[in-house]
Amino acid sequence: METVAPTVLELAPFSNVLVEHNLALTRDSATTLQVNVGKLCNLECQHCHVEAGPDRQEVMEKNTIDNVVSFASRCDFEVVDITGGAPELNPNLAYLVSSIYNHVPKLMLRTNLTSLPDKKYDQLINTLSKYKVVIVASLPSVSQLQTDAQRGNGIFEKSLTILKKLNEAGYGCKNSGLELDIVSNPTGAFFPPSQSAAEKRFKSYLDRRWGIEFNNLYVVTNVPLGRFQKWLVKSSNYENYMHKLADSFNPGSIGGVMCRSYVSVSWNGFLYDCDFNQATNLPLGGSKTHVTDLDGPPMLGDPIAVSDHCYSCTAGAGFTCGGSID
Amino acid sequence: METYYNPKDLPKFTDIGKEAPDLAKKFFEYYTSVFKEGELTEREKALIALAVAHTIQCPYCIDAYSNACLEKGSNTAEMTEALHVAVAIRGGASLVHGLQMRKITEEVSM
Numbered sequence: 001m002e003t004v005a006p007t008v009l010e011l012a013p014f015s016n017v018l019v020e021h022n023l024a025l026t027r028d029s030a031t032t033l034q035v036n037v038g039k040l041c042n043l044e045c046q047h048c049h050v051e052a053g054p055d056r057q058e059v060m061e062k063n064t065i066d067n068v069v070s071f072a073s074r075c076d077f078e079v080v081d082i083t084g085g086a087p088e089l090n091p092n093l094a095y096l097v098s099s100i101y102n103h104v105p106k107l108m109l110r111t112n113l114t115s116l117p118d119k120k121y122d123q124l125i126n127t128l129s130k131y132k133v134v135i136v137a138s139l140p141s142v143s144q145l146q147t148d149a150q151r152g153n154g155i156f157e158k159s160l161t162i163l164k165k166l167n168e169a170g171y172g173c174k175n176s177g178l179e180l181d182i183v184s185n186p187t188g189a190f191f192p193p194s195q196s197a198a199e200k201r202f203k204s205y206l207d208r209r210w211g212i213e214f215n216n217l218y219v220v221t222n223v224p225l226g227r228f229q230k231w232l233v234k235s236s237n238y239e240n241y242m243h244k245l246a247d248s249f250n251p252g253s254i255g256g257v258m259c260r261s262y263v264s265v266s267w268n269g270f271l272y273d274c275d276f277n278q279a280t281n282l283p284l285g286g287s288k289t290h291v292t293d294l295d296g297p298p299m300l301g302d303p304i305a306v307s308d309h310c311y312s313c314t315a316g317a318g319f320t321c322g323g324s325i326d
Numbered sequence: 327m328e329t330y331y332n333p334k335d336l337p338k339f340t341d342i343g344k345e346a347p348d349l350a351k352k353f354f355e356y357y358t359s360v361f362k363e364g365e366l367t368e369r370e371k372a373l374i375a376l377a378v379a380h381t382i383q384c385p386y387c388i389d390a391y392s393n394a395c396l397e398k399g400s401n402t403a404e405m406t407e408a409l410h411v412a413v414a415i416r417g418g419a420s421l422v423h424g425l426q427m428r429k430i431t432e433e434v435s436m
């Protein structure tokens with residue numbers, strides 16, 4: 001992928017800021033394995049740190065899935081979080097779900113709600129509900145204009161259709177045992193709202209307007225990598241955005257950042273401290289490690305590889321891939 | 327080009343406390359409390375602030391509350407509607423003074 005040559009930022013490197021505050025970013029127990037099954041996606045969202053899209057060829061194959069499942073069986077993960085690209089476009093998704101199911105108590109699947117024709121979604125929902133997979137759906141905003149500006153024309157409408165389908169199957173409905181969460185992220189170079197306020201608003205708005213229910217809303221900060229970084233540079237927002245992130249550095253957020261408890265595996269089986277480090281090719285703890293190289297999860301106290309995009313996880317209350325930690 | 331308003335000045339707002347720190351402290355404490363969630367949400371308060379900012383035509387406030395509205399989860403359509411509320415009241419206030427104009431002209435007219 002072509003890289004951006006950002007303007008000279010005069011920004012203190014993230015690693016220096018940690019030293020200044022007498023902090024070190026090290027691992028806690030690894031509880032979540034995030035499996036990125038590939039960069040193939042039907043969309044080309046403006047904020048995508050992966051730069052996923054319809055032309056990407058990187059897709060996790062069956063033998064890598066077997067290696068990932070075997071790794072999960074050697075570790076004691078509490079959650080496996082499947083992401084992409086659009087994971088639904090990986091033909092081996094059902095195979096992954098069924099083979100990893102016995103090795104973790106909880107499975108999660110991230111979806112953009114739009115990658116399959118409606119009928120195929122019905123089949124997928126059947127499979128996911130059978131394994132009680134938690135669905136984490138992206139919906140940046142309750143505004144059609146904002147959502148479509150970020151993800152493409154017609155995406156808002158299609159997302160609502162699939163959310164309704166998920167509700168019909170019991171997902172997001174009381175006492176069904178099927179969890180449906182929504183992830184919202186800002187549709188531009190600004191920070192997300194407070195998670196609790198946004199959840200209230202999404203819940204009342206989606207219910208009132210479209211009768212849609214869901215369980216939890218997570219807000220995430222856009223990470224200045226990949227396509228989002230390019231958009232920031234092109235729209236002359238890069239410098240301001242980076243400074244805004246850095247100026248909002250909150251030392252108290254370090255204890256709760258995602259990478260402390262996550263391990264991220266790429267489509268070809270290499271390990272990273274998080275999906276953002278994966279996107280920028282910064283390997284686990286700084287050294288290239290394949291999923292077959294480890295007998296167990298990374299150890300408590302192991303160092304985490306950091307770079308300036310880490311400012312997005314430590315701004316304000318701290319926002320991680322799992323949502324705000326406010 | 328030099329202008330009276332410079333976006334880079336906005337973060338220096340608290341410098342205003344240098345000459346009168348006690349008053350500034352009281353003002354900023356009050357200001358912060360006003361915008362905290364109460365009977366109204368922070369999002370609703372930011373929308374009111376945005377509308378008022380346009381009424382008083384303060385570029386600093388327009389900048390600050392356009393961003394604040396987005397960061398509290400509002401969208402441009404909602405922000406535009408909020409402006410129209412301010413515009414309606416502003417316009418309405420001018421128009422309703424037309425009653426004075428009518429009274430005066432009636433008094434002096436045949």
Ligand code: SF4
Nearest residue numbers: 041045048052085112
């Ligand atoms: S943000 Fe998600 S849905 Fe959008 S292009 Fe990237 S992977 Fe696809």
Ligand code: SF4
Nearest residue numbers: 257259274276310313
């Ligand atoms: S970007 Fe990744 S490594 Fe950096 S703080 Fe966030 S989760 Fe941790």
